[in-house]
Amino acid sequence: MSKTPVWKSIALSLTSEIAEGRYSTGDRLPTEAQLSAKHGVNRHTVRRALSELAEQGLVHARRGAGVFVAAHPTDYPIGKRVRYHKSISANGKMPGKKILTLTTRAADASEAEALQLEPGDPVHVYDGLSLADGQPIGLFQSVFPADRLPDILEALTETQSVTKALQRCGIADYTRISTRLTARAATVTQALHLRLPEGAPVLFSVGVNADPNGVPVEFGRTVFAGERVTLTLNED
Amino acid sequence: MSKTPVWKSIALSLTSEIAEGRYSTGDRLPTEAQLSAKHGVNRHTVRRALSELAEQGLVHARRGAGVFVAAHPTDYPIGKRVRYHKSISANGKMPGKKILTLTTRAADASEAEALQLEPGDPVHVYDGLSLADGQPIGLFQSVFPADRLPDILEALTETQSVTKALQRCGIADYTRISTRLTARAATVTQALHLRLPEGAPVLFSVGVNADPNGVPVEFGRTVFAGERVTLTLNED
DNA sequence: AGTCATTTGTTCGTATGTATG
DNA sequence: TCATACATACGAACAAATGAC
Numbered sequence: 001m002s003k004t005p006v007w008k009s010i011a012l013s014l015t016s017e018i019a020e021g022r023y024s025t026g027d028r029l030p031t032e033a034q035l036s037a038k039h040g041v042n043r044h045t046v047r048r049a050l051s052e053l054a055e056q057g058l059v060h061a062r063r064g065a066g067v068f069v070a071a072h073p074t075d076y077p078i079g080k081r082v083r084y085h086k087s088i089s090a091n092g093k094m095p096g097k098k099i100l101t102l103t104t105r106a107a108d109a110s111e112a113e114a115l116q117l118e119p120g121d122p123v124h125v126y127d128g129l130s131l132a133d134g135q136p137i138g139l140f141q142s143v144f145p146a147d148r149l150p151d152i153l154e155a156l157t158e159t160q161s162v163t164k165a166l167q168r169c170g171i172a173d174y175t176r177i178s179t180r181l182t183a184r185a186a187t188v189t190q191a192l193h194l195r196l197p198e199g200a201p202v203l204f205s206v207g208v209n210a211d212p213n214g215v216p217v218e219f220g221r222t223v224f225a226g227e228r229v230t231l232t233l234n235e236d
Numbered sequence: 237m238s239k240t241p242v243w244k245s246i247a248l249s250l251t252s253e254i255a256e257g258r259y260s261t262g263d264r265l266p267t268e269a270q271l272s273a274k275h276g277v278n279r280h281t282v283r284r285a286l287s288e289l290a291e292q293g294l295v296h297a298r299r300g301a302g303v304f305v306a307a308h309p310t311d312y313p314i315g316k317r318v319r320y321h322k323s324i325s326a327n328g329k330m331p332g333k334k335i336l337t338l339t340t341r342a343a344d345a346s347e348a349e350a351l352q353l354e355p356g357d358p359v360h361v362y363d364g365l366s367l368a369d370g371q372p373i374g375l376f377q378s379v380f381p382a383d384r385l386p387d388i389l390e391a392l393t394e395t396q397s398v399t400k401a402l403q404r405c406g407i408a409d410y411t412r413i414s415t416r417l418t419a420r421a422a423t424v425t426q427a428l429h430l431r432l433p434e435g436a437p438v439l440f441s442v443g444v445n446a447d448p449n450g451v452p453v454e455f456g457r458t459v460f461a462g463e464r465v466t467l468t469l470n471e472d
Numbered sequence: 473a474g475t476c477a478t479t480t481g482t483t484c485g486t487a488t489g490t491a492t493g
Numbered sequence: 494t495c496a497t498a499c500a501t502a503c504g505a506a507c508a509a510a511t512g513a514c
Contacts, residue, residue, distance in 0.1 A: 242482080243482075277484085280482095280483070300491035301493075
């Protein structure tokens with residue numbers, strides 16, 4: 001029943017070994033032959049795994065010399081037990097939303113991967129602005145799979161709420177299956193929308209929501225005005 | 237002579253055919269078998285070429301169907317370097333930590349409230365730096381109730397790990413009961429420690445950890461270098 | 473310098489699994 | 494149902510770069 005390819009599990013294994021400091025930057029990994037023997041697989045299978053790490057920039061191979069650790073993954077799980085869904089609240093309230101654009105177009109690579117679609121598949125896109133007390137606090141973009149949610153744009157127009165629009169499209173409940181957060185400097189466009197000086201610190205959030213069956217229904221990216229927003233992660 | 241690998245020349249050939257409109261977006265390329273025959277090479281060699289195009293986002297393979305020319309790479313609206321590796325790594329432990337100071341003092345108002353103490357109660361304080369690849373990625377301060385954890389400083393000195401130090405003090409397990417996140421501009425001191433330019437965007441995190449009974453055991457504040465860190469929130 | 477074992481890179485061959493239409 | 498087409502995996506051989514002797 002192990003649906004995952006062998007090369008993928010080897011890649012994951014190596015990734016965590018690097019992340020945990022088993023190998024540090026500049027270190028040479030075991031040779032392909034050694035890794036093959038260790039995992040009991042063909043050398044090609046190990047090469048496939050190493051190729052994956054190289055693509056992610058974690059390792060770098062030098063012919064005749066070996067494979068070396070180039071960097072450590074800079075992705076930090078901040079809590080295994082953090083129940084995040086229905087928990088992200090910007091100072092408790094996000095009263096107002098303003099629709100900027102509603103469009104339908106082809107999914108790019110990152111959107112397709114997040115929503116488990118093929119690149120080029122149609123997606124509905126909701127660009128908007130979150131307001132509190134008349135002030136903009138967040139600039140967001142929600143991407144929905146068009147074939148799974150054909151009527152989402154209409155529902156969004158009426159409700160202006162992602163949750164309610166999803167409900168109207170038959171998604172009674174949904175769960176956040178992944179979220180990534182980082183701090184950045186506001187671009188010109190973002191600063192303009194959020195009424196911030198260019199380069200002001202913003203909180204950049206990328207997340208995927210899925211229905212109870214685990215099927216992704218929304219891929220969202222939000223830029224919060226750092227000065228005006230504190231994200232709170234709650235239990236249950 | 238052409239020291240360039242065969243697969244590379246095939247990849248270039250296919251790239252120009254796509255660029256010249258020989259195949260347009262959505263079209264299906266010839267099958268791997270057909271391409272193998274056409275170029276007089278093994279199927280693996282063609283696959284290596286197609287893998288290159290797929291990595292560049294020019295084509296996309298669908299098992300059982302064929303290889304299709306991907307939609308034109310629509311520019312990422314917000315950020316380009318978002319990484320989506322499904323990290324199932326259970327422990328989010330940081331590779332390196334450096335102790336800056338270990339002190340004992342009286343709790344201020346916010347610390348007392350977070351730890352459910354009275355202001356002025358003694359607390360042990362651990363100031364440190366998180367490192368990855370020798371680069372500082374986070375500047376943190378952990379505050380512990382001194383009466384509940386009298387020997388925590390000693391344990392921290394030896395283990396350099398909050399988790400292990402708490403274990404040594406009898407806290408086998410603990411849970412994050414609250415986390416708040418916001419984006420800020422780095423202060424002079426923070427910039428110095430994190431080796432960032434002053435004013436660079438940083439991710440400011442405040443959290444409380446509690447033992448299984450809900451008794452707070454740690455109040456932590458961390459400033460992450462926004463450029464170098466992405467926080468990942470995982471569901472179980 | 474040059475030789476030589478080591479190590480990665482490329483290419484072929486073969487077989488089987490799995491999703492598509 | 495079933496042929497097609499991509500995905501995974503094993504095995505073999507040689508080329509090319511490296512580094513140590």
